[in-house]
Amino acid sequence: MDRDILLDVRHLSVGFESYNAKVEKVFFNAISDLNLTVHKGEIVAIVGSSGSGKSLLAHAVMNILPDNARTGGQMFYKGEELTPDVMNRLRGHEIAFIPQSVAFLDPLMQVGDQVVGTLGEKARGLQQKAFSHFGLKQQVANLYPFQLSGGMARRVLLSTSYVTETEMIIADEPTPGLDLKIAIEALRDFRVQADQGKGVILITHDIDLALNVADKIAIFYDGRVVETADTQTFRGDGQGLKHPYSQALFHALPQNGFNLPRCPKCGATCATWNVDEKGMRCGCGNS
Amino acid sequence: MSKGLLQYLTATVLRMMALLIAVTMLSFFLVHNAPMDPVDAFLGEVTVSEEQRAQIAEHWGLNRSPVEQYLIWVNNTLHGDMGESLTFHEPVTKVLGERFRASLLLMGTAWILSGVLGMILGIIAGVYKDRWPDRIIKTFSLLLASTPVFWIGLLVLMVFAVELQWFPLGLAVPIGKVESDVTWLERLHHLVLPALTLSITGIANIVLHTRQKLIDVMESEYVLFARARGESLKELVLRHGLRNIALPAVTLQFASISELFGGSVLAERVFSYPGLGSTAVVAGMHADAPLLIGIALFSALFVFAGNLTANILYGVIDPQIREGGGIDG
Ligand SMILES: Nc1ncnc2c1ncn2[C@@H]1O[C@H](COP(=O)(O)OP(=O)(O)O)[C@@H](O)[C@H]1O
Ligand SMILES: [Mg+2]
8 A cells, every 4th residue: 555645534424313303313414435545745625615524524533523423434544544542542642633713722721721731831832932933922822712813713723733743734724814924824834844744634615725735625515525636637727627516616716707607507506506426416407 | 999890899789788678578578467476476375464565565666567667677787786586585696696606517517518529429420421420420419309308317317316326316516515515526426417418408419510511511622622632531621621610610509508508497407406597497486576587687698698709709710700801912
């Protein structure tokens, strides 16, 4: 097998078990038959609309899904099967996770202490370096999460991955709320780390941003990867893209004229499309 | 002092005064309309002439209107005179003071015992959710929560006082001993069973609340993230669990004072413990109006103080209340 493969996700499925109003067990499938490979030195961007299962993929890899989640398929890290026990061992030093929102910070702990985590005072210097790197004043360390603006919270979350040297980083929407300069800085950091041989999963719903730094782009739709394409394919005329949904995304980019795909029969735009591995059809049933 | 705090204090004092006025008026109204005649209650078996009865009534101001009586009472109370107890033939303030000291010892012990034990058991149950330690603790708590105080009291009495004879049957001090001769050890010996009974009844609530809160915290996103960063179960509980259940626990603990007060009436009754609770029962049986109203006033003050302490502590502990807005990045 390919020795440069860092993370290999095969046929992953994630669903949730719950009880409906009639106290019957119901199952909701959020991710099905998902495949994704991350090599060393590579940034893989995961692009998809809100609710398509991007965060769930990250949580499944980190083994932090809620109790009522059921998973299927296999995951491998450096060739070793990523069982819950293996994951518990890797967390924090082999794989770093940057969560999506300020809700992932303890509301009653000062954020400086949270960035330091359980590493103790020896990491205090790294935390201070991270704060100045992301343009946060040192006093911010003494604040509680509710006192942070959106952009500050984002920078604190980014800082948490700064205090440990990991082989892989999974960043869940790390840029919203940041001003452009810092957003670019953060992305450049990921590029630098990838160039050092790390693997990065960059989750975003902003395809334009992903195009700037990523090597590969995995297009997510409704819990599936409809297509994984090299970033190159998204430049030029987009002819290399295989799946109609990826092509539709490509044509919707500002530089390509914001062309939303329309159904030839009923004229409706994106919202009503059904997408699967084979293609994309309008909900009106005529195309 | 900040404007917010001043506003809060003013509002609290106003609320407390409204509460006290309402409580005293209500108890006045109830006592006034009770079917018992205070003069009869005072005289007991003693028979006196109609003239003497009228004199007593005149002396107490019973022929004045209820409103007038109430205002006289308020005026006297503000001057530190709450009248004389008809049953104990002592000033109400003195009776309240003595009985409250005994009650405070009992309630304080039960309060600390149920708080500490309840928190510990609740945390264990929460950490081992749905596993056997949780099952045992939860079943036990639900059982306790649905058992009346007096029943637990009788059971405890039967086992530890009658069968095993480890502890005395009742009272706060040995029978027939002069107050000044009683040692602390003897007091403690008499305190154990009533305090145990009283704390057992309060504990279930604290266990179940602590357990649920800890489960909520352990399922929160910030604990997920801490887990993703490699924190062990022990670190998660100590760093994030305790921190986030402290606030509701403190509130619950101080709010439980009112229930404790209610429970103490029953517990003191079962163990013939001469505290405020059993005194309230005696005062009620003997239509001892001044003492009854005094106890009502005192209880309201006590419960209110408990809730107020909870609110103030909340402000001290919770950074969101303590610190307000942030600074710019
Ligand atoms: N704990 C949960 N229970 C049930 N459904 C969930 C849960 N978490 C997420 N989902 C569902 O899974 C889908 C994917 O969510 P998510 O991964 O958060 O999307 P996104 O791509 O925006 O990150 C959504 O439809 C969401 O409602
Ligand atoms: Mg998400």
